[in-house]
Amino acid sequence: MEKQSGANGVNNASEEKKPNKLKKLLQMQKDGTLRETLRDWRWIFRYTKKYRWYVVVQTIFGILGSTLGLVSSVFSKVTVDIVTGKRTDSVIVIAISMITSALLGLVFSSFQSRISTKISLRVFNDIRGEVFKRLLDSEWQKVRCYQTGDIINRLNNDTQRIASIAISWIPSLIVTLYSFASSFFTMMYFNTSIAFIALLGAPFLAGASSILLKRSRRYNKLMFEKQSQVLNFETETFHNYDTVKSLGAVNAYSRLFNGRQEEHRKASLDSNMFSIRSKIYLSIVGHLIYFATFAYCLALLWSDKITYGTMTFFLGQRAKVTSGFNSLLGILPNMVQSAVSAKRVREFFDIPAEQQLLTESEIEELAKTPVEVRLDSVEFAYEQGRTILNNSSFHARSGEIIAIVGASGQGKTTMLRLLLSLVSPQSGSAELVDCNGTAHKLTADHRRLFSYVPQGNTVVSGTIADNLRITNEGATDEQMLRALECACALDFVEKMGGLNAPIGEKGHGISEGQAQRISIARAILRDAPILLLDEATSSLDADTETKIVNGIIKHDPNKVCIISTHRTSVLALADRIYRVTEGVISLDDGTALQPQESAN
Secondary structure, eight states, rough: OOOOOSSSOOOOHHHTTTTTTHHHHHHHHHHHHHHHHHHHHHHHHHHHHHHHHHHHHHHHHHHHHHHHHHHHHHHHHHHHHHHHTTTTHHHHHHHHHHHHHHHHHHHHHHHHHHHHHHHHHHHHHHHHHHHHHHHHHHHHHHHTTSOOHHHHIIIIIIIHHHHHHTTTTHHHHHHHHHHHHHHHHHHHHHHHHHHHHTTHHHHHHHHHHHHHHHHHHHHHHHHHHHHHHHHHHHHHHHHHHHHHHHHOOHHHHHHHHHHHHHHHHHHHHHHHHHHHHHHHHHHHHHHHHHHHHHHHHHHHTTSSSSOOOHHHHHHHEEEEEEHHHHHHHHHHHHHHHHHHHHHHHHHHTTSSSSOOOOOHHHOOOHHSSEEEEEEEEEEEEEEETTEEEEEEEEHHHTTOOOEEETTTTHHHHHHHHHHTSSSOOOOEEEEEEEETOEEEOOOGGGGEEEEESSOOOOOOSSSSHHHTSSSTOOOOOHHHHHHHHHTHHHHHHHTSTTTTTTEEEGTTTTTTHHHHHHHHHHHHTTTTSSEEHHHEHHHTTTHHHHHHHHHHHOOOOOEEEEEEESSTGGGGGGEEEEEEEETTEEEETTTOOOOHHHOO
């Protein structure tokens, strides 16, 4: 617990003599806040360095704008002195010069604002694109630990905060320092005493920075977390919109949403109150400095030591000096807020990326030859102590149709995720065997050898052609129509208007069975040697299901076709049937598949 100073004046005298700022910094160093903040700033600086030429241009225009503002103030002083002295010499020239410098300052300021906006948008798109790509390349299981709303919030709002300061903090710092220094030394040129009076608040304003850093970080972190919770609830609600309405849960969801909004409101108000208290403190100090400067200027004016124009110049520049300090301190909260956002985004970059070791040519070579996929004595659990698959083995070769049956929740989908390398076994192996008999550990690289149709509705908003080309961007109309025919989808697609017929969000406008057939056609169009269907025909009748499987075989008889199903209609077409029961994969005749069998 921190020791407080002063009230009783006893004990820990040496501690009380330590400057408050040093205490704060030592405490931040002890709890890691300072080290973590500096690490976040270094990460932001990566983007500052990338756009250094834009930073230089923005800095130059900022300095020019500040210089012209100072020149305009000097001209204003001279003009006031001329008028109050009732002299008419050069008044028109001075007035024109003052107006010209003010207008040029406005032009430079506007140009700087325009450049800053353009660069910020570019940096924002770059950072967001990099984070988006990183998330897609990261390990599936680690990314799934984050809620969707939180990911969207970090991907958009947090990256926006980073982008806004990445290219502005150095120009802001340099321009503010330059503006402060130029105003201060210009004031010294006319009167040294007034210049130093304007600096009276510097120690007080600087001392505030030691308090702001840690508290601002805490308030902002909590506010961002509550914002993510609101966004996540919104995402989940509208993703399950039909269910919410069908269950009559509108009022319940509204109450839950309002509760999350209330938590975010409280966190935002706490942050706002801290900001208000800080501004009051700074404002009081600023007004005290103003009154001191104003009183001193009046005394000098009364004794004819300065002119009225000089007094107006001093008061104006005093405001700029104080404003410069406020701007310098204002950069700190912005940096703290951006550092919090940087930490939240950096977490995505700490997620391990999927291993990708094979070249395109190696993958293409594997795709041209017969292959076998197998699981050998696999054990897997998403969470420690909750085993999903236990000592399970499986194999499937080119030209075979393999059926996987079992009740829901037994591990069928997990088995397919192991084949796709979305997850890795804790023990045992998941392998692909090439035509030479060489076994390769399944990795993300081998995913390009698979076509996958997951459970549920996986179509996206757009046209039917848009949905099909997700897996094959260069597919021709003929290829897409052939894939639709194999998936028994061509008839209803033609009735809808063809490949350019629109589909709404979550397949609005088509049935579940039609959505499944489009998804199957998309997988066929990928033309991978291994096809995985995870309950992909659950909304189809038995005849259509059989036609689709026969269509797939006819399209490519050498394909490995693995079908997870509850249905019995497709089992007659299967070369082998595996049953998943309580986490154990076994042949349907009851004989457990031995590891040596899978090697054959």
